[in-house]
Amino acid sequence: MKKLCLGIIGAACSITAASAQLSDNTVKIGVLTDQTGVFSSLAGKGSVVAAEMAIEDFGTKIGGKKVELVSADHQNKADVGTQIARRWFDAEGVDMIIDVPNSSVVLAVQELAREKNRVLIVSGAGTADLTNKACSPNGIHWTWDTYSAAVSTAKAIVQEGGKSWYFLTADYAFGHTMKADVARVVEATGGKVVGSVQHPLNTSDFSSFLMRVPSTNADVIALANGGSDTINSLKQAQEFGLTQKAKIAGLAIFLTDVHSIGLQTAQGLYLTTGFYWDRNDETREWSQRFFKRHGAMPTMSQAGVYSAIMHYLKSIEGVGSDAAEKVVARMKETPVNDFFAKNGKIRADGRMVHDMYLAQVKTPAESKAAWDYYKILRTVPGEEAFRPLSESECSLVRK
Numbered sequence: 001m002k003k004l005c006l007g008i009i010g011a012a013c014s015i016t017a018a019s020a021q022l023s024d025n026t027v028k029i030g031v032l033t034d035q036t037g038v039f040s041s042l043a044g045k046g047s048v049v050a051a052e053m054a055i056e057d058f059g060t061k062i063g064g065k066k067v068e069l070v071s072a073d074h075q076n077k078a079d080v081g082t083q084i085a086r087r088w089f090d091a092e093g094v095d096m097i098i099d100v101p102n103s104s105v106v107l108a109v110q111e112l113a114r115e116k117n118r119v120l121i122v123s124g125a126g127t128a129d130l131t132n133k134a135c136s137p138n139g140i141h142w143t144w145d146t147y148s149a150a151v152s153t154a155k156a157i158v159q160e161g162g163k164s165w166y167f168l169t170a171d172y173a174f175g176h177t178m179k180a181d182v183a184r185v186v187e188a189t190g191g192k193v194v195g196s197v198q199h200p201l202n203t204s205d206f207s208s209f210l211m212r213v214p215s216t217n218a219d220v221i222a223l224a225n226g227g228s229d230t231i232n233s234l235k236q237a238q239e240f241g242l243t244q245k246a247k248i249a250g251l252a253i254f255l256t257d258v259h260s261i262g263l264q265t266a267q268g269l270y271l272t273t274g275f276y277w278d279r280n281d282e283t284r285e286w287s288q289r290f291f292k293r294h295g296a297m298p299t300m301s302q303a304g305v306y307s308a309i310m311h312y313l314k315s316i317e318g319v320g321s322d323a324a325e326k327v328v329a330r331m332k333e334t335p336v337n338d339f340f341a342k343n344g345k346i347r348a349d350g351r352m353v354h355d356m357y358l359a360q361v362k363t364p365a366e367s368k369a370a371w372d373y374y375k376i377l378r379t380v381p382g383e384e385a386f387r388p389l390s391e392s393e394c395s396l397v398r399k
Helices: 044-058 078-091 103-116 146-159 173-188 228-239 255-261 281-294 300-319 324-333
Strands: 002-005 027-033 065-073 096-099 119-122 139-141 164-170 192-199 220-224 247-250 270-273 356-361 374-380
Touching: 027 044, 027 078, 027 300, 044 065, 044 096, 044 281, 044 300, 065 078, 078 103, 096 300, 103 119, 103 139, 103 173, 119 300, 119 324, 146 173, 146 247, 146 270, 146 356, 146 374, 164 173, 173 192, 173 220, 220 228, 228 247, 228 255, 247 270, 270 374, 281 300, 300 324
Parallel strands: 027 065, 027 096, 096 119, 119 139, 164 192, 164 220, 220 247
Antiparallel strands: 002 065, 270 356, 356 374
16 A cells, blocks of 8 residues: 655645535555556556546635545455545545556455445446446446446348357456346347356466357357456467457456457457547547556546546535545536536436447558557447446345
8 A cells, every 4th residue: 555645746625625624634545456456457557546636736725725546456355445435434534535447456445435424436347236236326437347348239230241259258347247238238239149158367278268269150259358358369369260250248348458369369359448649639638648657548448547536626626625426416417518528417326427438449451650559430329338227136226
């Protein structure tokens, strides 16, 4: 764990912020992430860098009272993540926890944040249950989820002729909800599921799972996993010659995954992302600053951490308090307009609704430089990308 207390870099406080009522006279943010495991590249230290940048750019103080940052590695274990979060809430005065890649960990932490009446903003984890049946009045899901990643990618592949799907599913909350969401879209658009197998998190050898594919005659191998599991399963599918016979649907592909896999292997992959560094001048400017500090272009999760923290701090400044219910209410009533999202809005269920982007990985010949990996095929409006409230099981949504 490390603690960061950053110095003033300017910006006058508002009249409201000048008299801000802050618990412990401090706003303390905790980045709870995977710093060493399967999700460390897509989140990890990069998420901490993004959080540091947000605090610096905001001004590091609210009404003369400091903003602090702590971070820790949850090791992809729900009990470890919950222990850290409990200590942060009970003993260290943490007001808000952010990031939390790994759906099993984040579901446990969301329940604890509800119990302790603290704010949780999720950027890295994908399970759509966070704003559905497991929704919380203090929980906000910022960047992406299994539903938004499923809809556009699955529709595009079915329309391209990929009708029969075989699922390689990570055996925990994220994989299960991803598989269910994608299967629903596939079947609704004229496809069918011809097979499915589950694998443990952080698997290195996928041979026994992948060798079942030929007997199913699947057109599509759907990777309902993430991080290094996606990287390893895709590389091994190519080694076994499966990519020559079936399309690969990477259902949770991040920029760092493509960087690790290489364009020779990843070319042609369809994916849906909430952010791409090279989309416009605004995204490029922020991403180049991030690159100078981290040595890699940002993933959507890392960019989402920055965006969410800025919105959180502006909301504290606006209401003059870091009380969870007041801050979350202000966050929900205030549109999100920054390099990450335009006219984003946080719904009653905690889902931050914003545009997503259907992309395809470039061929080596199409890429002009390092990190030039995506062709943006279509902007998917937020209302289309995320689960409609009419289908919600969230107790906070009025029927």
